[in-house]
Amino acid sequence: xxNLFVSAGFAGCLGLAACxxxxxxxxxxxxxATAAAPAPVNPLTVLSPLPYHYPQFDKFKDEDFMPAFEIGxxxxxxxxxxIANNPEAPSFDNTIVAMERSGQxxxxxxxIFFNLTGANTNDTLDKIEADISPRLSAYxxxxxxxxxxxxRVKTLYDGRAQLGLDAESxxxxxxxxxxxxxxxxxxxxxxxxxxxxxxxxxxxxTTQFQQNVLKESNDSAVLVDTREELDGLDEGAVAAAAxxxxxxxxxxxxxxxxxxxxxxxxxxxxxxxxxRERIYKASVERANxxxxxxxxxxxxxxxLVRAKRAELLGYPSHAAYQLEDSTAKxxxxxxxxxxxxxxxxxxxxxxxxxxxxxxxxRQKGAQNGAFKLAAWDWAYYAEAVRKQxxxxxxxxxxxxxxxxxxxxxxxxxAAHELYGLSFTERSDLPKYHPDIRSFExxxxxxxxxxxxxxxxxxxxxxGGAWMxxxxxxxxxxxxxxxxxxxxxxxKPSAGEPxxxxxxxxxxxxxxxxxxxxxxxxxxxxxxxxxxxxPRDFVEYPSQANEMWATWPKVLAxxxxxxxxxxxxxxxxxxxxxxxEKFNQGFGTTEYLAATLLDQAWHQLSAEQxxxxxxxxxxxxxxxxxxxxxxxxxxxxxRTTYFSxxxxxxxxxxxxxxxxxxxxxxxxxxxxxxxxxLKRENGDWYREHLLSKGGSIEAMDLYxxxxxxxxxxxxxxxxRGLTAPVAKKK
Numbered sequence: 043x044x045n046l047f048v049s050a051g052f053a054g055c056l057g058l059a060a061c062x063x064x065x066x067x068x069x070x071x072x073x074x075a076t077a078a079a080p081a082p083v084n085p086l087t088v089l090s091p092l093p094y095h096y097p098q099f100d101k102f103k104d105e106d107f108m109p110a111f112e113i114g115x116x117x118x119x120x121x122x123x124x125i126a127n128n129p130e131a132p133s134f135d136n137t138i139v140a141m142e143r144s145g146q147x148x149x150x151x152x153x154i155f156f157n158l159t160g161a162n163t164n165d166t167l168d169k170i171e172a173d174i175s176p177r178l179s180a181y182x183x184x185x186x187x188x189x190x191x192x193x194r195v196k197t198l199y200d201g202r203a204q205l206g207l208d209a210e211s212x213x214x215x216x217x218x219x220x221x222x223x224x225x226x227x228x229x230x231x232x233x234x235x236x237x238x239x240x241x242x243x244x245x246x247x248t249t250q251f252q253q254n255v256l257k258e259s260n261d262s263a264v265l266v267d268t269r270e271e272l273d274g275l276d277e278g279a280v281a282a283a284a285x286x287x288x289x290x291x292x293x294x295x296x297x298x299x300x301x302x303x304x305x306x307x308x309x310x311x312x313x314x315x316x317x318r319e320r321i322y323k324a325s326v327e328r329a330n331x332x333x334x335x336x337x338x339x340x341x342x343x344x345x346l347v348r349a350k351r352a353e354l355l356g357y358p359s360h361a362a363y364q365l366e367d368s369t370a371k372x373x374x375x376x377x378x379x380x381x382x383x384x385x386x387x388x389x390x391x392x393x394x395x396x397x398x399x400x401x402x403x404r405q406k407g408a409q410n411g412a413f414k415l416a417a418w419d420w421a422y423y424a425e426a427v428r429k430q431x432x433x434x435x436x437x438x439x440x441x442x443x444x445x446x447x448x449x450x451x452x453x454x455x456a457a458h459e460l461y462g463l464s465f466t467e468r469s470d471l472p473k474y475h476p477d478i479r480s481f482e483x484x485x486x487x488x489x490x491x492x493x494x495x496x497x498x499x500x501x502x503x504x505g506g507a508w509m510x511x512x513x514x515x516x517x518x519x520x521x522x523x524x525x526x527x528x529x530x531x532x533k534p535s536a537g538e539p540x541x542x543x544x545x546x547x548x549x550x551x552x553x554x555x556x557x558x559x560x561x562x563x564x565x566x567x568x569x570x571x572x573x574x575x576p577r578d579f580v581e582y583p584s585q586a587n588e589m590w591a592t593w594p595k596v597l598a599x600x601x602x603x604x605x606x607x608x609x610x611x612x613x614x615x616x617x618x619x620x621x622e623k624f625n626q627g628f629g630t631t632e633y634l635a636a637t638l639l640d641q642a643w644h645q646l647s648a649e650q651x652x653x654x655x656x657x658x659x660x661x662x663x664x665x666x667x668x669x670x671x672x673x674x675x676x677x678x679x680r681t682t683y684f685s686x687x688x689x690x691x692x693x694x695x696x697x698x699x700x701x702x703x704x705x706x707x708x709x710x711x712x713x714x715x716x717x718x719l720k721r722e723n724g725d726w727y728r729e730h731l732l733s734k735g736g737s738i739e740a741m742d743l744y745x746x747x748x749x750x751x752x753x754x755x756x757x758x759x760x761r762g763l764t765a766p767v768a769k770k771k
Contacts, residue, residue, distance in 0.1 A: 086110035086151050092471065093482070094492050094524050095513050097154050100472035104166040107155050111174050114148030115181050121145065122185050125194070132194035134205055138215055141191075142518060142567050152178070157510045161528055162475050162502045163256070172249050179245035183238045186225035195219055210737045214567050217736075224367065226355060233354055240351040247344045252504065252689035254335040258328040259300050259683070260501050261335075264321050266296040274313040276437065281535040300325055301530055302505025302683065304632070304676050307543065310421040310436065315413075322418035329682035330658070337682040338657040344688055345643050349651040361644040361694035368578045368695070369740050373645055376697050380641070382754075383700065384634050384669055386763040390627025391675050398423040401430070417676050424625050432624070434617040436543055442614075443547050444604040445497065445531070445540035452547070452600030453554045456590035460724030461558070462486040465493070475500075477533070478526075483561055491515070491561045494526035497540075498533040504685070505530055507549050509556035509584075514571035515563040523572060525560040527553040539604045544618075548588050555587025556580070564733040571735050577691070578698035579740040583732060585699070585706040592618065595719055623762040628675055630761050635677035637697045638668040640687045644694035657681055700757075705744055707756035712748060 085101035087110050092098060121144040128136055155174075159167050185191065198205065199219040202212065226237045265287065266272060272280050283296035290297060298308050298321055306325055309318050329337035348360040357363040361373050370376050399415050401423060406412035415423065429435040450465075457463040465481040473480075477498045483490045494512075496503075513524035531546055542550075559580075560572035573580050590596045594615075601610035642664035646654075654660050661681045665671040679686065686692035709727075716723045730747040738746075745751060757763075 084110050084113065086154065087113050087147055089146075089150070093468075094522050096471055096480070096492055096524055097474075097512055098472060099474040102154070104164070104170070107151065107167070107170050108174070110151045111148070111155075111177075114145075114151045115177070118145040118148045119181070119184070122188065122191065126188055126190040128194075132197050134198060134207060134211060134215065137194045137198060138211075138218055139518070141218070142214070142569060146519075148181075153510075153512050157512065157526070158474060160504050160508070160510070161496055161526075162500075163504075164502060168253055172246070172253070175245040175249045176242040179241045180238060183225075183234075183241055186222060187227060187229070187234045187238070189227075192222050192227040195222055210566055210570070213737060214569060217569060220367070224355070224363075229354070237351065237354055240347050240354070243347050244344065244351070247340055247347065248689040251337055251340045251344065252685055254329050254337050254340065255302070255683045255685055255689070256504055257335045258331075258337075259302065259505060262300055262324045262328050263290075264298040264300075264317075264324050265292060266298060266317065269296070271314050271317050272296060272312065274311040275308060276311070276440075278534045278538050278541065279308070279311070279532070281538065282532050285535055299499065299532070300328070300505075301499070302685065303678055304417075304680060305421055305678075307532075309418060310425050312422065315419065318418040318422060319416070326676065326680055328680075330680070337688075341643075341657050341681055341688060342654055345646060345654065346648070346651040348644065348693065349646055349648040353648045359645045359647055361641060364577075364644070364694040368576045368698075370578050370697070370701060373641070376641065376701070379701065379704075380634060380638055380668075380697065383630065383761075383763065384638065387627060387630035387634055387761075388670055388672055388675075390762060391631040391672060392627070394424070394427075394625060394627045395420075395674050397427050401427055415674050417674050420628060420674055424628065428621055428624055432617050432621045434614075434621055438614060439544060439618070440541040441603050441605070442601040442610045443542040443544070444602075445542060447600045447602060447604070448542060448547055448550055449495065450600075451602075452591065452596055453550055455599050456551075456587075456593070456596045456719065457554070457558065459595075459719050460590075460721065461562075461728055462721065462724075463490070468492070489522070491523035491525065493557055493561065494524070496526060496528045497531050499530040500533075503528070503530065506685070507553050509553050509560070509573070511560050511572060514568050514574075515560070515565070516568040516571050517566040518568065523560045523563060525557045525572070527557055529553065541604065548591055551588045551591040552584045555584035558587065559583045559732055559735075562728050562732040563735045565735045565737045567737075570737040573735075575736045576740050577695040578701045579705075580702075581698050582702040582705045582709075582744075585702055586709045588706075589710050589713065590719065592622075593719055623760075626762040630763070631670060631672065631675045632678040633700065635665060635668075635670040635675070636679045636684065636686075637700065638670055639664055639677055639679075639681065640684070640692070640694060640696040642668070643681070643687065703760075704754055704757045705752050707760050708748065708752045710760070711756050 084106050085098050086106050089095055090098050122141070125137060125140045125144070130136055155167070155170070159171050163171075195215075195218050199215055202215055205212075205215075207215065226234055229237060263286070266283070269280065272283065275283070280296065283298055286299055287293065287295040287297035298306070300306060300321075304322075304325055306321050308321060312318050312321075329335055345360075352358070352360045352363040355363060357366070359373070361376075365371060365373055365376060395415055398420070402415060402419075403412050413419075425435055454463070454465050462485050464484045464487070466484070468480045468482050471480045471492075475496070477500075478494055478496045481493045481495070483493050491513075507527070507529045509525060509527050511523065511525050513521050515521055515523040527550075529546070529549060531540065531542065534540055556573060563572040565571055597615065598609060601615075602608060603610075639661060642660075658681075662671070665677070670677075686696050687694075692698065713723055727747060731743050734743055741751075
């Protein structure tokens, strides 16, 4: 949620003393008139005394946040004013470094607040978020558009050759200059006023979008009357559905809760086709039901305001504006990659569908209710085909994927083998929810930071999986990282094991790749810390970490039967390996459909966006034009619950996963060429790439690590796609 400049250090105070000096005084009646009452300390406004400045979750109250925001904004504005009005000539230290040092209180409050609204929100926090988001937008604009401040930055940039800066400092000056210009610092006063209005509108709209998605996901859960309808689900899933229903006042019934994606896990196992259809339709109609949480008008407004803002800043579309500051650089480059991948992906999906249709026809027969494969059938019959073709299904695999074993003996083990990491659970640290766990991380015995693990789905938590940072590493402040991973694994009944699907295992490794990007950060300035890299590069380290989930040595270490402790049989391991490319047509197509939808919305000009009157019709037309309108494979996210694009920071950027995967597939090959899970390989990757954050251009980092530019061949191979045929000249 934080603006780029907030995360870069624009929101807070110059030091702990300054933070503590503005506490709200206590009411006079609390102490005798002869004694001065000590000012109550809002725990959010002071640096935590806990190890690594880990947040004092047990000290925070909902009512603390708004006063803390007020204090942080007041302090931050005062600090920036002192920098802008400094009578001394601008220097790197009194301007750029001073801005990096400024804003600590607001940055700290924002990090804690917006992480909690994602992971454990409530009505009070939602209201605060709706109130504070536009105010933070205005606060950021007041800094970004301050002419005196920009004049100091520009003076330094124009004379940068004479400053004698080291490489990281020179890049910091360059990035501040770019950020100011992209934020509108060179606009006229009238245009600055208009830009501020657009930013405030977007802050309100994107907050509304996300809150609508959470509300609709909770309200659209599917209530099932009888146990018989759940035939096919394992007992753990049935028990969890019974508990979910009981918690909502429907004892004796069953509630299928929804994840944020279009497809729902239960569709893989449920034999009842009518129930699968109910679940699918409940999923795709979220925030599209004409009620007070309908996101169609919100989307239309977001798209229009973003396009107008881009036009004001001199860009043909919001996508053009966003991509200029990415590794892709242009919409043409993104479109070229997507155009290259979509046709073979859809062709693969159609071949997969044909195999499933044959199975349906054989099972049902023309006289016994045979039907045409639909979207709600795909997961169920894909699993049936996989079982038939490879003698493999999730029911065989899950008993070997117990949560704690995957975490400790898989995710942590791979990190130990590659990087020398070890983990000590810290039960003494406070929690914002009973389900979270905190681990102190050591590298070769030296303290590195804190990792917070929050695995389970709950109504107060947004969908999906993500990493966030509470404390960014920086030499400037002497901080080490405090990072968190959030998943949405269904929590079983008390006493039952947490058995994961293959996708959930992959997600755990993925998110920990983000966590290591934050933990390994070794930069001076907060602006460059950890995952503060271009959006289409940030998914690279996370996806690269997925390869270790099925690496033989790692898999053998964690894939053990939860009851007997027996290792996964080699025959089952081989089946998993053989089936790696199975269903890749579906996986690639559903992802590309969402990606192309994101680009379609955000490559609109302001004039085009103003003409959109029917969101659903635009979505349908966009998918058809892109050649991915294949009914059995809907987009991974439909427009009205596409949080990545309309509230989650990935607007015009959802392509980042496949863009990064080009690098990932090439990196996988590098590790295999170098012998795989070896300490020297991990150290090289960490030293040359993970530790640098954004202190060096992203693709320069990759070239330094890999020794050359990436190539697309490995991606096509891992996705099971046919390499494109070169056109004859």
